[in-house]
Amino acid sequence: MATPIDPSSTAFLMAESRKAPMHVGGLQLFEPPEGAGPDYVGELYRQMHTVEEFEPIFLKHPHRSVGTAGQYVWVEDEQFDLDHHLRHSALPQPGRIRELLDLCSRLHGTRLAVERPLWEAHVIEGLADGRAALYTKLHHALTDGVSAMRLLQSVLSSDPDERDMLAPWALRKRRSKAVESANLAEVPIKALRTALGLSADAAGMPKALVTTLSRGLRNESATLALYAPKTILNQDITASRRFAAQDWPTERLRGVGKATGATINDVLLAMCGGALRRYLLELDALPDTSLVAMCPVGLNAKQAGSASTSGGNAVGSVMVRLGTDEADPGARLRTIHTSMREGKAALGTMTQNQILAMTAIGMAPAMLTPLLRLQGMVRPPFNVIISNVPGPRVPQYFNGARLAGMYPLSIPMPGMALNITTTSYAGMMGFGLTGCRRTLPHLQRLLIHLEDELAALELAAGVN
Template identity: 30%
Template sequence: MSTSSPDRPAVDPAEANAQAWALAGAWGTGDRMTEVEALMWRSERHPRRSATISVLMMLDTAPDWDRLRAAHDWVTRLVPRTRKRVLEPAVPVGPPAWVTDPAFDLDYHLRRVSLPGPGGMAQVLAFAQAAAMTPFDRTRPLWEGTLIEGLPDGRAAYFLKLHHSLTDGPGGVRLVSLIQSRHREHTHDKPVAPPRPSEPRPDPRWLAVEEVTEQVLTLPSAAGRLLAAGARVLAHPESAAASALRFAGSLRRTTAPWSVPGSPLFRGRTGKAWRFGVLECPLADLRAAAEAAGGSLNDAFAAALLGGMRRYHERHGAELAEMSMTMPVSLHKSDDPMGGHEWAGATFAAPVGLADPEERIATLRGIGLTLRVEPALDGLSVVVPVLNRVPSAVRAAVGRLPTAADLSASTFPGAPGETYLAGAKVERAYPFGPLPGAAVMAAMVSQAGTCGLGLTIDGSVVSDPQVLVECVREGLKEVLALAPDVAGA
């Protein structure tokens, strides 16, 4: 029997259960990593090639610890992969397996700390960047959550970090939404995950045998596709050659614009010293600014970042016309299951030298529309299976190759309305991505009408991260000024 308050209608437990499972979808039900997950797992070289993504939530009060713990226990039962660890086959002929951790300990993954006074934002960020730089225990499930107490006026924060092989950014946002609630009061009728049959503990030797068996079984169909492709090439050699050249050109344009010389300030980066910075702005204002310039929200975000990069370089006596920049292009569909890695990375020459923010947005809009129709946009899916099957020394060598992009950026939508974490209101959310060889990684997520920007900065080449954050703040301000309401204020 469910109860309700006057402003909160009763919820049918069966309907709520169906909605929760629809959100979780098929994520976590597969017993093997995908090719992209496997590459992130096997090629990680912490911290320069870290695969840690995280989010910092600022709360109006300290949440109830028992409720917070119960919420995490519920989510880990709803989404099985949060209780699974990675098991490598004895011979790495295929992807690793996700196996239930028989020694899963919620109290290891969910922690609480209290900062010494005054416990301001600088101390919170210092804790968060140190926690993000700490490698995961690769023998346990790949997530850790920490409640941070000791902030002024009884406030608190919550920091969640996830391994990128566990989920991508949008999947991480959806996972966080399961921990949160739309109401401050306790939810008494949350759906209960059905009992799952116990899983046998797999033997790494059998994982290799299974993979080899699967590959042998698929050889006939693969050989058939290869023969059919060969026949088409022989029948139309000129067309096949032209297609190959178009794909090669597209792959070059979407992966590594080597013609861009790169920032002289960001050379020699090591990724061994992460520094976090945060910014925020009204979502409506940033969207209005984008529309005023004929661009998208992503275009306005990128234009603000580039405006900040231009200012930072000018302060250090360096001028750049272009900067190599990477942004993922989401391939997610509305009916995709939770989690997954439905995206394609695109690296391009970004117009950092354009002083006019409206012109920057228009230029970025054109670049984005062009990239979306590139044949090789999802070229990663062709390369990843090969990299997963080469020796680890080769993958490590690939990981040491210079990264084309000086700047990496990513955006994803968050909660449209107010959310609560075990009774505490989530006032701000700031996402932080890893440094995939870049000097600066910028991520943005919306929370109840406010955009939270998280900057991960490579301190090995940026000795004054606060100056860089301030420059990006000025770049954001000039973009927001394009919005009619802001400009007239």
């Protein structure tokens, strides 16, 4: 039976192109359980392949025709072939993390076939240290990055002795509670849809719009940036991808935050800002004014229809000045802390509908610029997207195999060649950097710069 596809998912299907595949991904590393044999990864693949009933989300694909009046609908794949979606891969020697990230880069740059269900999973062996890897990708029309992570986490357990655990795509009798998306790419579509029925909020919209534009002109806006400089990050992109990943102890970030009065997220952004400054300096491409990052934030409802800044169920974006024009790491962290605090405070004065509408206004230039092919010719609305997704706080296992690390892969877009997404897991903060390989040379050097910047922040904060 055909099911209509919502406007947000349709937008991702229509926006997709060869140079901009619209899927999110994830890389998980597993340590084999004690006593595992040399064919452990092969056994893991065969176990994941032994599925008789599937969750519906893994069986449907988009379709449109004259019979659907040209509209996209979900239909079940009558020729579903698990071998197409679940694959067993091996790394070339010497089986370093470098070879693993190269493979993930190639896999992530390939579009999913719309005539099939929009997902793939690759069980990967050949790591020299004996670990197994799992790379997965799901189309953004099917699910957002946050929900995809929750879906994969739902098959894990904190019990290392639990066995007979099902693959993520296997049908479950007990369905986990749905997790609300916090992905900002959906916000403009939601805003346009919600704006049709603003009801009581309509009276406050003109004032909110005037306030947003006024703050934007003064370079103070929470949702609208008019001062982002032109950089090499904001050119047209190709289909080639480079994925770089590494994690750091969350306690190191927390230590800097405690010593300076900043949040862990502030410190994370300061690491990114400092790393981008170092990277652009190496390329002699650092602009005189600060780079601007678009950061998704969660907002809890204070009361029906309004929002606060303590984190939760409304979603907005804050345009954060990364302080890349400042050489001092401490000053950069203070700039970011102030920018984020003021941005959240501004959003806290708006209702949810106003937040969505204002965010849509802020996102509109990012959507129109590639459509009009103006990348590199006009100032971008922001320079980079930086997201932070919380993950499990305690170690997780899959049939006795310990999850040793998890790293998100996201979506570079025309005019936005780099996406940085992080996730916390069991005391570590995993960074996933997804960029256009041809637009941004030596992207993996950002990992070195992230470590150098964290060390510089610790020194500036007086943390041993």
